[in-house]
Amino acid sequence: MRAAGPVSLAEARRRHAGPGVPSPCVSVCQMDPDSGLCQGCWRTLDEIAGWSTLSDEDRLRVWQRIEQRQPPQGRPA
Numbered sequence: 189m190r191a192a193g194p195v196s197l198a199e200a201r202r203r204h205a206g207p208g209v210p211s212p213c214v215s216v217c218q219m220d221p222d223s224g225l226c227q228g229c230w231r232t233l234d235e236i237a238g239w240s241t242l243s244d245e246d247r248l249r250v251w252q253r254i255e256q257r258q259p260p261q262g263r264p265a
Contacts, residue, residue: 194258195229197251211239212254228256241256 195212204210216228224232224252231239235250 195254197248197255200251209244209251212251225257230257 195214197210197212200210200212212229213229214228216226218227219225219233226232226236229236231250231254235253239247240252240253
């Protein structure tokens with residue numbers, strides 16, 4: 189079961205006032221042993237570890253994968 193709800197780039201941009209692509213982190217840092225994804229931000233460990241060195245273009249690619257991994261709104265994972 190997921191500890192946090194869905195995350196979206198649009199919502200992260202509203203929370204983040206600075207320039208660049210915002211992090212998807214929602215401070216729920218717990219890995220799901222079955223999926224290998226963070227239960228808060230839907231990233232893999234490799235995506236989390238590499239985030240700070242990614243270009244904005246690569247960060248947007250991660251966001252695209254995050255949004256694809258999530259079930260449609262209103263349906264359980």
